[in-house]
Amino acid sequence: MLKKLLALIFIASMFLTNLNANEKGKVTGGSYHEWPSWFKESFLNIGEDIEEAKEEDKHVILFLSLDFCPYCTKMLDDNFKEGAKNQEYIQNNFDVIGINIKGSRELALNEEQSMTEKEYADYLKVMYTPTIIFLNQNNEQVVRVNGYRSEPNFKLILDYVKNKEYKNMELTTYLEKVKNKTFYTLKDNSMYKDISDLSKIDSPLAVIFEDGSCTQCDYMYNTTFKNKDVQEEMGKFTVIRFDATSKEKIITPDGTTTTPYDWAKQISLDYRPGILLFDDKKEIARIDALLFSFHFKELFRYVSGEYYKEYPTFLDYLGPRQQELINAGINIDLSDKI
Structure with missing residues (x-):
């Protein structure tokens, strides 16, 4: 009787082991998002979008995102969503166009260059989402932001573009001038090596x-x-x-x-x-x-x-x-x- 019981336990354990081996992992932590209602309804003719923005002395922002991207949702919630601190400022000074980096819509950069949304993301070598492209009124890229930025950091970039400071200096130089450099103290960590060469x-x-x-x-x-x-x-x-x-x-x-x-x-x-x-x-x-x-x-x-x-x-x-x-x-x- 004991041998039969042990055999049944062994068979049951093997069954559970095989069952667990066939179980697949799950992906959590992602989130779907929708463009805010005030984003521009564009036909993705970027040249025309630039001309329309120019009439109101605005710049164009291309917001490249990916479904299930937690950073995209956080960026939208913290900066673009209705009621976010930067939302009104962005809406008043920029035309924002949403682009899905896996999308198939046709996008015309100018009269000579057209491609799908996905091809455009490949062309830009997008590594992180969101990727945010700022275009000036000559349809030239003046700033590229890779990934999430906090509300205060993003506001500095918005000011840089809105005030056309890109005509005077690089973004890194501008940020060096306007950033508060005193609120954080560098920390040590045991993994850091003291090597200068x-x-x-x-x-x-x-x-x-x-x-x-x-x-x-x-x-x-x-x-x-x-x-x-x-x-x-x-x-x-x-x-x-x-x-x-x-x-x-x-x-x-x-x-x-x-x-x-x-x-x-x-x-x-x-x-x-x-x-x-x-x-x-x-x-x-x-x-x-x-x-x-x-x-x-x-x-x-x-x-x-x-x-x-x-x-x-x-x-x-x-x-x-x-x-x-x-x-x-x-x-x-x-x-x-x-």
Whole structure:
């Protein structure tokens, strides 16, 4: 009787094991969004949209997004949604056009150049969503914002474009002049290495730029860096942190002598914390927008695992990677629920 009971328990356990093995993981944390009702109803003839905006001395904003994108929803809620602090200012000074980066609508950039929404996203090499393109009244791109920006940070960019400061200076120079640089104090972390000659580093390399105006640094330390999966992926890198205002001499991975201040300006890195990811001394990717923990750790894996050799963009990599995790029964949370 005991042998029969043990046999039944063994069979039951094998059945449950096989059942669990066939269970697929779930994706949570994403969110669907709709364009605010005041967004322009455009036929995606951008040249005509520019001319219409010009009549009211406005600029055109192209808001490129993706379904189920938590950053797109957060950007819309914090900056564009009816009642958001920046909403009225944007509506009064910009014509905003929504574009789906997987969409099939025909988009005419000018009289000579037309493509689908998806082809346009590929043309721009969109890596993050939302990607926000500001066009001047000559149909020229003057600012590109990759990913989410907080309300106060985005307002500075809006002012820069609205006041046509792009005619006078680069965005990084403008932000340096107008940002409050005193509310954040740089923090230490045990993973940071004190190395100034980055050309001697042979491992994958992560270079973090912070300064006193960093609105997202506390979030990075208090949430992102405390995620165990993030810690595991970052452990594969040599991690260096610089104060982006520092004038101390450093050597970049390609052997150039510069300073953190000059380097950040030279590569137009205006987001803090901005992170450059290198492999074999070449910049492969950068984080210049808010990333929640899943995407943060996967971007590090994309570089250290050399998946960039197979997938030309991080978005190309993400689809198969998410499916791999789902098939393995691993749940994916796209958001950190903030």
